[in-house]
Amino acid sequence: MNITSKKVEWTAIQNLIDQYFSELGYKNDGFHSNIIFEGEPYIIEHNDETIGFFSLGNSWDGGKMFRTFYILPKYRKLSKRVFQLLMSEFDVEAV
Numbered sequence: 196m197n198i199t200s201k202k203v204e205w206t207a208i209q210n211l212i213d214q215y216f217s218e219l220g221y222k223n224d225g226f227h228s229n230i231i232f233e234g235e236p237y238i239i240e241h242n243d244e245t246i247g248f249f250s251l252g253n254s255w256d257g258g259k260m261f262r263t264f265y266i267l268p269k270y271r272k273l274s275k276r277v278f279q280l281l282m283s284e285f286d287v288e289a290v
Contacts, residue, residue, distance in 0.1 A: 197241060197242050198239065198240070198241055198273075198276075198277055198280055198281075199239075199240045200237045200238065200239050200240070200249070200281060200284070201237060201238050201240065202235060202236070202237050203236050203237065203238050203248075204236070205232065205236050207236075207238070208236055208238060208248050211238075211245070211247065211248045211265065211267075212248070214265075214267070215248075215263070215265040218268075230262055230263075231250055231262050231263045232250070232262075233250075233252050233262060234249075234250030234251050234252030234260075234261075234262030234263070235250060235251050235252065236248060236249075236250050237249055237250070237251065239266070239277060239281070241270065241273060241277075245267075246266055246267055246270040246273065246277075247264070247265045247266035247267055247270065247277070248263075248265055249261055249262075249263060249264040249265070249281065250262040250263045251285055251287070254288060254289040255289075258286075258287075258288040258289065259285055259286055259287045259288060259289075260287065260288070260289040260290065261281075261282075261287055261289070261290045264278060264281075264290070
């Protein structure tokens with residue numbers, strides 16, 4: 196499986212963020228946005244095609260934590276493998 200991730204600016208993934216919030220039926224209460232945007236954004240690519248994004252930040256004990264993780268619906272069958280790969284690659288200890 197050819198999965199890569201690349202650090203980006205939040206503005207570069209606005210379309211993915213919009214899809215994520217739309218799918219959640221998101222209502223801006225401030226809490227959810229703060230959790231997500233405290234992390235650093237990354238795109239997830241499979242065979243050079245963007246399939247989702249995640250944000251990585253600090254956990255309560257100073258380790259690494261996924262602040263959000265989103266895979267586009269048509270790629271959801273890859274979600275578990277992608278999640279496990281990124282957890283290992285970034286040494287994530289909390290989600």
